[in-house]
Amino acid sequence: MLNASELVLVAVTTLTTTAVVATLTFVLLRVLHRAGAAAKLAMVLSGAVISIAASTVAVALEMYLSGHDVIVLAWVIGISAVMSTAAAWLIARSAVRSSVATLVASTRRVGHGDVVEPSTTGLPELDAVSAELAESSQRLAEARAQVAELDNARTQLFAWISHDLRTPLAGMRAMAEAIEEGTAGDPDEYIRLIRAKIDTVTQMVGDLFELSRLQSGTLELHPEPVILLDLVSDAVSDVHAIASSRGIAIAQDGVDGHIIWADARELTRAIGNLLANGVRHAPDHSTILIRADTLENDQLILSVIDQGEGVTAENLGHMFDVGWRADASRTTHTGGAGLGLAIVRGIVEAHGGHVQARRTDEGFQLDLILPAAG
Template identity: 30%
Template sequence: MELNFKKSYKFAFKSSAYITLFFLGVFLLYHFFIAPLHLIFVFGFAFCLALFSFFLIQYRVETFIYKRVKKIYDDVSLLENTSFRNQPITTDMETLTKEVQKFARDKKLEIETLKIREEYRREFLGNISHELKTPLFTVQGYLLTLLDGAMEDKTIRKKYLQRADKGVERLIYIVKDLDMITKLETGDIHLEVSRFDIVEVVQNVFDLLEMKASKKKITLSFDAKYAKPIWVLADQEKIQQVVTNLVVNSIKYGNEGGTTEVGIEDLVNDRLIVRVTDNGEGIKKQYIGRLFERFYRVDKSGARSEGGSGLGLAIVKHIIEGHNEKIYVESQFGVGSEFSFTLEKTE
């Protein structure tokens, strides 16, 4: 690629001025203390020396910098696709130094970002491998046992087929969530925005999860009595999934005999906030920043025993951000957690 060369005359001008002043001073000392000289000759010589010095230094600086910096550009192929490549080469050393330092800082930041992404990729592949491996091996184990002769026993056959079916259901659940989050992350999210009652949506979620909560003796309730509908503008189906995922998490990590409360409050003129609060085990501060990553689990062994795809909070985050809204989390280890998100309200 042909490089854009930006000339700067400051260095050559200053250098030629210093040289000219030095020789002018020498001639003037000679004129006053040794032998008189024609001043026209002295200043004429100084002027010619200044011009000659300026053009010589400018030419040499341009040649020196251009050739060597161009060689660096050509040798380092990594620069080919960077914005630094498109910047003009300057003969101003101060400007050039600043540009190179800025480039070095940008490259360092880019390398650090790539390292973080690589670590995230390795962790993601390990997590998804574990998530898929467990139900696959479970299904395979039951089927192989049946093929080895257990199929003749009707009781064992039915029990093992039912367990294999649960493993297949878990696989389908994971694949569906993976498909959904892939679409969400690529921006392929189609929102069917409508006016609906958020109180009714939360109540529907409570009704759906009542049996799941009762197994751990967890009470699902509102923080207050909402006698009137609270209308919002959003995709009802996706917001119901958000509430479902948050309440399921509160049940999964809640203490036996605990509570899960949902509160709905006005935030600003056209916004409200929905809070899902539990008195479960809580989350340590160092884990909160990674809660919305795919497959990230604070308590990996315990969480997997509870089931789920490990994608619930990641899906919640993408759905809320797809609505141009915000999601928040506050938690105190040993006390409980609160997940909240904003919605646009309407009359």
């Protein structure tokens, strides 16, 4: 039975030996900091084994064992330590090499644009890295798809803009040459048509500038409390002449009595674009309804409902995309570059709201959902 002093001696000897071996192991790891994971793991395991072996031999010497017993004990511990360290190094090297090789292969595939699945290595830490890598590959694939879609949309937009600018410019050139050569039957009418085409080109350029500000985030809003009826009235006045020429009436329901926090100029433009779109596609002698409702979360929904054919169900989610012209029923003889609804979405989203398109029993409906007034 060990007495108190002997227990203290064993504890001090063990702590001292362990501290010395741990310090040497730490220094070795710092010196060989470029070594592989398997080698570092083997160093740590070796340090633990050597610490146990050294502590055991030191305590044995202090216990005044015979020289023969100490030698036998040293040989047993030494052989066991060497074999244990070698086995640990081989096992660690095999496990780490296999796991790391799998991660390297997955990383290389991600670099080539592939989507990888998480792998099971048996090591929780590496499994977590593999799962994160798989998730990152999925996000990268989605990002690449979005970039490709945006690039395709930008290419189509350039083609549409070039076409839509070339048409009025060619007409203006032909009429200007006719006036210059004296072959114009009615020069005043030619001048009026040239001015109309200039207005069309000017509006297209203005739409492009507005869209660039929205997409670049440089649009500065100046929100203030505004009366919704005033905004709607201003937008209606802009399209009244065109609507009246086709016998289209514009009615309102529930618009009066709402005050919203918004940039009056920009939101009027958004409402005007919705009305222009409705007038463009509504049948002659029909009615366009502008309706305002308050949702349960105090959001305001402003709807423009026309009696046109609308678009197909698969195109409802693309109507507010830049340059969208997928449905022939809503693009025939419309002119423009497909920017009006894209500008609507940009303005509404800049106000913290969103847009949507849907078919209802009342007709084809475009909605502006705006946040509650500040």
